[in-house]
Amino acid sequence: xxxxxxxxxxxxxxxxxxxxxxxxxxxNLSCRHCYINPSQHGTxxxxxxxxxxxxxxxxxxxxxxxxVLLGGEPTMHPDLAAIIRAARAMRFAVTVxxxxxxxxxxxxxxxPDELDYLSFSLDGPDPEVNDPIRGQGVFATCTANLQxxxxxxxHTSLIYTVSALNIDHLHRMPDLLAELGVERFxxxxxxLRGKPATGGPGPGSGWQVDPDRWLEVVxxxxxxxxxxxxxxxxxxxxxxxxxxxxxxxxxAENFFIFPNGRVYRCPLCEDYPVHSLVIEGDxxxxxxxxxxxxxxxxxxxxxxxxxxxxxxxxxxxxEDGTPLHRISCCLLKQEMPPST
Ligand code: SF4
Ligand code: SF4
Numbered sequence: 001x002x003x004x005x006x007x008x009x010x011x012x013x014x015x016x017x018x019x020x021x022x023x024x025x026x027x028n029l030s031c032r033h034c035y036i037n038p039s040q041h042g043t044x045x046x047x048x049x050x051x052x053x054x055x056x057x058x059x060x061x062x063x064x065x066x067x068v069l070l071g072g073e074p075t076m077h078p079d080l081a082a083i084i085r086a087a088r089a090m091r092f093a094v095t096v097x098x099x100x101x102x103x104x105x106x107x108x109x110x111x112p113d114e115l116d117y118l119s120f121s122l123d124g125p126d127p128e129v130n131d132p133i134r135g136q137g138v139f140a141t142c143t144a145n146l147q148x149x150x151x152x153x154x155h156t157s158l159i160y161t162v163s164a165l166n167i168d169h170l171h172r173m174p175d176l177l178a179e180l181g182v183e184r185f186x187x188x189x190x191x192l193r194g195k196p197a198t199g200g201p202g203p204g205s206g207w208q209v210d211p212d213r214w215l216e217v218v219x220x221x222x223x224x225x226x227x228x229x230x231x232x233x234x235x236x237x238x239x240x241x242x243x244x245x246x247x248x249x250x251x252a253e254n255f256f257i258f259p260n261g262r263v264y265r266c267p268l269c270e271d272y273p274v275h276s277l278v279i280e281g282d283x284x285x286x287x288x289x290x291x292x293x294x295x296x297x298x299x300x301x302x303x304x305x306x307x308x309x310x311x312x313x314x315x316x317x318x319e320d321g322t323p324l325h326r327i328s329c330c331l332l333k334q335e336m337p338p339s340t
Contacts, residue, residue, distance in 0.1 A: 005226040007219060007334040009236055009243075012252035017065040019058045019092070020256045023051060023083070027072040029099050031123075031134045033161060033190055033207065036072060037271055042260035048079040052086050053282040058255060059090035067092035075102050081109040088114060095119055097159070099134070100142025107145075112153040117184065119157040120146045123165075125172035133165060143180065150181040157184035163207045164190075167217055174225035185225050187218055187234035189330075208314060211238060211325065222336045232336040238325040245303045248331040249296035266292050268306035268330055303327040 024045035025036050046054070059065065067087050074080055075098050087094050095117040098106075120142055124130030127139040149156055160173055170187070177185055190207045214237060222232040239245060248254055249265045255277070256264040263277035263284065264270050269292040276293040277286055295305045302308045302315050303326035316324040
């Protein structure tokens with residue numbers, strides 16, 4: 001009998017760079033948990049020349065550099081295919097994060113070998129769970145386009161954002177993904193930015209998932225997906241006793257770039273004008289003053305400082321006042337490779 005698949009924590013890797021480029025903030029959908037915040041990130045679409053100039057600022061062909069193109073909905077950008085080709089020429093590994101609508105005949109304009117991954121988003125295993133969160137008819141469109149992408153030979157992944165609304169349905173995802181031919185499964189936790197930061201999804205309800213429920217459900221679902229041959233990644237969230245805390249802002253190179261020129265190192269800071277870098281006149285410069293980088297060096301028993309600032313009520317304490325769990329950096333991942 002083989003033992004069940006085990007998750008391993010993916011430590012931050014020195015030298016590896018992850019660049020998340022929001023090409024626009026516009027989207028055809030209006031998901032109830034959307035994390036895009038136009039009052040902070042504007043409504044601009046990056047012109048092709050600007051997008052290429054900004055990519056050159058972050059290109060480092062000598063080190064592993066992962067580029068995620070996102071929005072809003074990135075396939076609404078009329079020049080997405082040209083941006084992907086230019087990014088590949090700069091030696092980026094390129095992923096596109098789409099809501100599944102694939103505008104501008106995306107699958108006909110990009111060849112499968114020009115893209116490392118085409119990522120889709122679903123928040124439920126059927127229309128009854130997904131569509132109340134992401135919109136009427138979204139499940140059908142997204143799964144139809146995903147199947148077409150798989151048939152054409154694209155490497156595909158899927159993102160499921162776990163919240164109190166859909167955690168009870170997560171266990172049905174692995175079989176669906178295996179049936180659809182999805183290679184990688186990213187389980188995300190509902191964020192503390194955008195719409196979820198401004199309140200619950202409806203009267204008497206909240207978005208956030210109880211820690212015990214998360215720990216009970218997510219690793220088991222990940223193991224089931226891995227057993228079906230799917231590579232699974234999910235956030236660590238709660239550090240094990242004695243496990244070291246590290247802030248990605250200090251030990252990793254992640255850049256979250258918005259079309260108004262703001263560049264964050266920490267995604268939890270994106271709702272506030274505390275970005276540590278800015279692009280002005282196609283040049284990248286560090287900002288001075290009280291910005292996100294001041295938080296990165298603070299050491300508190302609870303772990304991540306931003307988490308403590310944004311949701312202090314969610315941290316539970318023991319009788320002696322020490323936190324029950326230290327909260328990991330939101331960028332620290334658990335990985336479960338396929339076991340078949
Ligand atoms: S698809 Fe993404 S950008 Fe569009 S509304 Fe949904 S969460 Fe927001
Ligand atoms: S989530 Fe917390 S630990 Fe991670 S980069 Fe932001 S402040 Fe640092």
